[in-house]
Structures are given as C-alpha cells and as structure tokens.
Amino acid sequence: MEIINIEVDFLVVGGGTAGCMAAVKAKQKSPDSSVLVLEKANIRRSGAIAMGMDGVNTAVIPGNSTPEQYVREITIANDGILDQSAVHKTGLLGFDVIQELEEWGVKFQKDNEGKYDLKQVHRVGKYVLPMPEGKDLKKILSRQVKRNKIKVINRVMATSVLTQNGRAIGITGLDVRSGDMYVIKSKAILLCTGACGRLGLPASGYLYGTYENPTNAGDGYSMAYQAGAKLSNIECFQINPLIKDYNGPACAYVASPFGAYTANATGNRFISCDYWSGQMMLEVWRELNSGKGPVHLKMYHLDESTISEIESILFDNERPSRERFHAGRGENYRRDGVEMNISEIGLCSGHSASGVQVDEFMRTSIPGLYAAGDMANVPHNYMIGAFVSGRVAAEHAMDYIKDIDHGDVDSDFINTERERLLAPLNNPNGIPHTQVEYKLRRFVNDYLQPPKSPKNMKIGLEKFIDYKNVLDELGARDPHELMRCMEIHFIRDCAEMAAKASLYRTESRWGLYHYRLDFPNRNDDEWMCNTIIKKSLENNEMTIFKEDLKPYLFDVNLNKEKYDVSVA
Amino acid sequence: MALTNNRVDVPVIVDESKCLDKCKACIEVCPLDVLVKNPDTGKAYMKYDECWFCLPCEKECPTGAITVQIPFLLR
Ligand code: SF4
Ligand code: SF4
Numbered sequence: 120m121e122i123i124n125i126e127v128d129f130l131v132v133g134g135g136t137a138g139c140m141a142a143v144k145a146k147q148k149s150p151d152s153s154v155l156v157l158e159k160a161n162i163r164r165s166g167a168i169a170m171g172m173d174g175v176n177t178a179v180i181p182g183n184s185t186p187e188q189y190v191r192e193i194t195i196a197n198d199g200i201l202d203q204s205a206v207h208k209t210g211l212l213g214f215d216v217i218q219e220l221e222e223w224g225v226k227f228q229k230d231n232e233g234k235y236d237l238k239q240v241h242r243v244g245k246y247v248l249p250m251p252e253g254k255d256l257k258k259i260l261s262r263q264v265k266r267n268k269i270k271v272i273n274r275v276m277a278t279s280v281l282t283q284n285g286r287a288i289g290i291t292g293l294d295v296r297s298g299d300m301y302v303i304k305s306k307a308i309l310l311c312t313g314a315c316g317r318l319g320l321p322a323s324g325y326l327y328g329t330y331e332n333p334t335n336a337g338d339g340y341s342m343a344y345q346a347g348a349k350l351s352n353i354e355c356f357q358i359n360p361l362i363k364d365y366n367g368p369a370c371a372y373v374a375s376p377f378g379a380y381t382a383n384a385t386g387n388r389f390i391s392c393d394y395w396s397g398q399m400m401l402e403v404w405r406e407l408n409s410g411k412g413p414v415h416l417k418m419y420h421l422d423e424s425t426i427s428e429i430e431s432i433l434f435d436n437e438r439p440s441r442e443r444f445h446a447g448r449g450e451n452y453r454r455d456g457v458e459m460n461i462s463e464i465g466l467c468s469g470h471s472a473s474g475v476q477v478d479e480f481m482r483t484s485i486p487g488l489y490a491a492g493d494m495a496n497v498p499h500n501y502m503i504g505a506f507v508s509g510r511v512a513a514e515h516a517m518d519y520i521k522d523i524d525h526g527d528v529d530s531d532f533i534n535t536e537r538e539r540l541l542a543p544l545n546n547p548n549g550i551p552h553t554q555v556e557y558k559l560r561r562f563v564n565d566y567l568q569p570p571k572s573p574k575n576m577k578i579g580l581e582k583f584i585d586y587k588n589v590l591d592e593l594g595a596r597d598p599h600e601l602m603r604c605m606e607i608h609f610i611r612d613c614a615e616m617a618a619k620a621s622l623y624r625t626e627s628r629w630g631l632y633h634y635r636l637d638f639p640n641r642n643d644d645e646w647m648c649n650t651i652i653k654k655s656l657e658n659n660e661m662t663i664f665k666e667d668l669k670p671y672l673f674d675v676n677l678n679k680e681k682y683d684v685s686v687a
Numbered sequence: 688m689a690l691t692n693n694r695v696d697v698p699v700i701v702d703e704s705k706c707l708d709k710c711k712a713c714i715e716v717c718p719l720d721v722l723v724k725n726p727d728t729g730k731a732y733m734k735y736d737e738c739w740f741c742l743p744c745e746k747e748c749p750t751g752a753i754t755v756q757i758p759f760l761l762r
Binding site for chain 2: 160161163164165169170274295296323324325326327328329332333334364365366438439440443444447448548551599602603
C-alpha cells in the first residue's frame with residue numbers, strides 16, 4: 120500500500136449531481152485555484168442519477184410559484200422541522216440552475232407556447248418539470264467538468280476527513296483498484312457522497328438491489344460524524360413506495376399527470392397526492408395493514424397511446440431496466456398494476472430530511488468542511504436542491520479559502536488510518552464482507568423498520584455498537600473487497616446513529632418515517648426542534664441533544680395547516 | 688476460517704465472441720466496479736456479484752456484447 124500525497128485548494132468528494140456542479144462553479148469563480156473531484160466510481164456514470172432522470176421535482180419557476188410558496192409547502196410537508204433559509208436557496212436559485220442546464224444541452228418539457236410544462240404532484244403548487252430526454256444528464260455534467268479542465272480522480276473512495284484544531288484540512292482515500300492510500304490536503308472540502316442507501320436490507324435479500332445507487336453507503340454521513348461534525352434529525356428515515364422486488368420508483372410523478380394513480384387492491388384511490396412524504400408512507404402502511412393491499416400504481420384504465428407515452432419515459436430514464444423486469448414476469452401496464460411495497464429504510468435528505476447539519480451556505484459545524492446533495496440536511500431537496508447546494512457550497516468555499524493556508528497533517532492519524540485499511544487485507548480468510556453486511560442490514564430491518572418500538576430500538580442500538588467487534592473480523596482478498604469492507608464501517612455508523620436518534624425523539628413525526636408506537640402523537644411543545652448527533656471529542660462517545668430551530672423567514676401556522684393526504 | 692466458493696447466477700453475461708481485446712468501456716463506466724478482464728482471454732466478465740442492474744455497461748459497449756439480466760433474487 121503506497122501513500123500518494125496531493126495538495127489542492129478545493130476538494131470535492133463525490134462526483135455526482137452536487138459534486139459536478141460544485142466543481143464547475145468553483146472553477147468559474149476562481150479559475151486559478153486548483154479544484155479536484157474525487158470519485159469512487161467514474162463520474163461519467165456515478166451517483167444517484169447515473170442513468171439520467173425523468174424530471175425535476177422542485178422547480179420554482181417564475182409565473183408558476185414563488186420561493187416563498189415553495190418554502191411554505193416544504194415547511195408543512197416536513198412538519199415544521201427545517202432551516203427555512205437553506206430551503207429558500209433551492210427556491211431562489213433553482214430556476215437559474217434549470218436555465219444553465221438548458222444551456223448545457225439538457226432538455227426540459229415545454230408546452231405549445233414554449234413555456235415550461237409544469238405538473239402538479241405536490242399537495243399544492245406545480246413544481247414537477249418533466250425531462251423526457253433526461254437520460255444523458257450525467258454525461259452532460261461530466262462533459263462540463265472536463266470542459267472546465269477540472270482534475271478528476273476516479274476509483275478512489277474517501278475514508279476519513281483530516282482535521283487540525285477543529286478545522287478540516289483534507290481527507291484520506293483508498294484506490295479501490297490498486298489498494299494505494301491517498302492523503303489529500305485541501306483548504307476546503309465539500310462532502311457530497313449521496314445518501315445512505317445501503318442501510319436496510321431489501322426484501323429480496325440482494326444487498327445491492329437498493330433504491331439508491333448502492334455505491335452510496337452513507338460515506339459522508341460517517342466521515343462527517345467521525346470528524347466531529349453535527350448531524351441532524353437522523354430519526355427521519357427515508358422510506359419509499361417502490362416497485363416490489365425491483366425496488367425502483369414506480370414513478371407516480373411521471374405517470375400521475377397522465378391520469379395514473381396509486382390504488383389499493385380494489386383499484387381505488389387511498390391517497391390524495393402522490394408526492395413522497397412520511398405522511399403518505401403512513402397512509403400506505405395503514406392501507407397494507409387493513410387488508411386492502413397490495414397497493415399498486417394503476418395505469419390500466421388509460422388508453423393505449425397514453426400508456427405508450429408513459430412507457431417511453433419510464434423505460435428510457437433513471438432505472439431503464441424496469442422494462443426487462445416487467446417483461447420477465449409477463450407484466451404489462453395495459454393489464455396489470457405495478458405492485459408496490461414499502462421499502463427498507465435509508466437516510467437521504469434529498470427525499471426526506473436527515474443528514475449532516477448545514478446552514479444556508481452549506482457549511483457544516485466544522486470550519487472548512489461543507490456538505491451538499493443528498494447527505495446535507497436540506498429537507499426534500501431532490502436533484503435541483505443537489506445542484507443548488509453544490510453551487511452554493513462551492514461559491515462560499517472559494518471565498519473562505521482566500522486567506523487560508525494548508526494545515527499540517529497529523530502523521531499518527533495517517534498511520535492509524537493506514538492500519539485500519541490494511542486490517543482486512545491482512546486477514547484474507549476473515550469473514551467475507553457479503554456476510555458481515557447482510558447480517559448488519561438484517562438487524563437494521565429487524566430493529567429499526569417503522570413503526571418503531573422502544574425495546575426493539577434499544578436491542579438494535581446495542582447490536583450495532585457490538586458490531587464494531589465483528590468489523591474486526593472482516594477479511595478482504597483484494598482492494599475491491601476492501602472497499603466493500605470499509606463501506607460496512609460507514610453503514611454501521613449510520614445504523615448506530617439511526618437507532619440512537621430514533622430512541623431520543625420521544626414523539627411521532629414525519630408520518631411513517633418516525634412513527635413510534637409508544638409515542639404515537641406529534642408533540643410540538645417538546646419536539647419542535649432539531650435533534651443533533653455529535654461525537655464527543657473527549658471520549659469518542661456518540662452524544663445526542665436538542666437544538667432550537669433557526670427562526671423562520673416565513674410564518675407558517677402548523678396547527679392550522681396539517682399535511683394530510685388521506686382520502687376521506 | 689474455511690472459505691467455500693458458492694455458485695451464483697450472475698446478472699451480467701458477456702458474449703466473448705463479440706468482446707474486443709483492447710476495449711475497457713464497460714469496466715470503466717460500471718459504478719459498482721464489478722467487471723474485469725480475464726487476463727488469460729482478454730475478455731470482460733463479471734467478477735463480483737454486486738450489480739445495480741443500472742445498464743451503463745450494456746449501453747456503452749461498442750459491440751453489444753453485454754446483456755444485463757435482473758439479478759435472480761429480484762427477477
Ligand atoms: S448493470 Fe450497472 S452495476 Fe451491473 S455491471 Fe452493468 S454497470 Fe455495473
Ligand atoms: S464494453 Fe463490450 S467490447 Fe468493451 S470490454 Fe466490455 S464487453 Fe468487451
């Protein structure tokens with residue numbers, strides 16, 4: 120294991136949606152600075168949108184909606200827990216991003232008059248803008264990175280954040296093909312490594328049959344935590360209504376503007392709005408538990424040309440293999456509903472609202488460390504939010520680094536990290552990562568899948584803490600297997616945080632995401648606040664505490680405006 | 688600890704007669720990094736059963752040598 124040393128001005132960890140945008144914006148703002156994108160896969164096809172995206176879910180377009188309306192809707196959808204100023208950024212800058220993407224060659228749907236063809240999927244307001252030709256989105260982004268002459272290192276996975284006196288000064292990384300170790304010093308670091316998509320175990324039992332790109336194993340959640348950054352509201356899980364077994368989105372967002380809807384076994388509607396929220400997931404859970412399941416996305420009542428049009432979008436974008444999945448089972452949307460199920464849990468602020476705590480400039484609680492995209496806690500941020508947060512972080516960071524020198528790397532820390540990375544390789548006959556990961560994630564299902572019970576969560580928490588010892592038994596025969604082993608460290612950290620936070624918030628909130636059987640009601644008197652997880656720097660223990668919400672920019676009366684999507 | 692080799696049905700199938708010795712396109716784009724070249728034959732194959740059935744490998748193969756199946760457990 121050789122050690123490769125690199126020094127840059129601005130380091131972007133993760134070359135997905137947020138990362139590519141951040142790198143381009145950093146370079147545009149400060150052309151003389153050195154910007155590096157570190158990517159564990161290959162930026163051409165990496166991150167959540169490796170195979171494109173069929174539309175944007177949070178488009179605030181002048182004439183259709185205002186940033187204030189958008190902030191209000193997300194405030195209500197997220198039961199009041201948010202930093203409105205960060206969500207406001209998504210509303211303010213989203214239109215800019217859409218226009219810039221268009222200049223880069225991304226096509227958005229327009230009507231006959233050439234206006235953006237927005238659709239209503241949210242409870243109130245039109246924020247969904249289809250991109251029927253969105254399949255090459257990631258290729259277009261990586262082309263922009265190249266065009267701006269930004270340095271990219273593919274196939275290197277970051278493993279830890281380096282700090283000095285409480286400031287972030289770099290990262291360590293692992294070359295997942297050669298097994299070499301990277302030590303990269305940077306004046307500012309942006310973590311944008313996506314969701315923790317490999318937390319719960321899919322019902323199929325296939326470790327990588329996840330909703331999120333399985334490369335996204337909670338890397339950034341774990342690295343930020345280990346470096347001492349604050350994470351917030353980790354008990355607000357990501358749970359999605361997905362195509363059973365396939366685990367991809369059924370895509371009511373795409374299909375519902377054409378007249379499709381989510382139905383129960385008798386073919387009737389039971390939710391009034393297909394926008395994903397914890398409240399909607401709770402309705403799905405109730406329906407399944409009242410004998411009216413399975414639920415399905417219903418299209419069979421539509422005419423042939425409409426169904427063909429929906430298919431042409433769904434089979435070409437985001438998860439194109441769904442076509443062969445249905446074909447293999449002899450299913451046809453003209454006759455069959457798309458059977459849906461409640462997914463295993465994950466962590467993702469792009470969909471729900473848990474992640475590394477950031478302010479409106481995407482600063483974490485550690486100077487020099489930024490977070491963006493799915494791992495940064497800006498509720499319901501989706502793809503446009505990833506672009507915006509990447510851009511905001513980069514632009515702020517380029518100012519921050521102006522008067523800053525590189526830090527000094529602690530050689531003891533590097534040696535310890537090197538030992539940690541070498542351990543599985545020195546133990547090639549140790550327990551294979553597949554088995555270690557399977558059992559960990561099965562425990563996540565057993566003890567954390569909502570609805571949540573206190574004793575279950577306590578057992579889970581103990582198991583996850585004990586599991587540190589199991590990680591010592593991991594064996595790897597090559598650098599690829601070592602990558603998977605180190606990812607299990609990330610997953611374990613996320614599991615412990617998920618249990619700890621879920622136990623701490625003694626109320627129910629966000630529908631199914633944090634539905635506690637022992638505290639079934641929302642309790643605004645005590646819990647209209649953030650829960651913060653942070654590693655104690657004295658004893659390395661996980662601590663958790665309450666923190667006040669930032670004052671709202673826009674008043675919302677949450678007692679009057681309840682997020683209710685049930686069909687009466 | 689003894690390690691056994693369990694047989695698994697892998698999702699990605701490469702038609703070796705179509706796979707070009709000098710090409711590495713599928714190997715470079717796979718997000719999970721599960722495809723490699725067999726050093727003896729110069730042909731690509733799936734070394735690790737860790738597939739997201741996302742299709743970049745198949746789409747970027749210049750000769751159509753790759754077929755991605757839905758992994759058996761989900762199929
Ligand atoms: S389908 Fe995706 S994960 Fe599977 S081998 Fe191809 S590129 Fe890799
Ligand atoms: S892309 Fe196709 S031709 Fe190229 S190595 Fe892979 S299978 Fe062979």
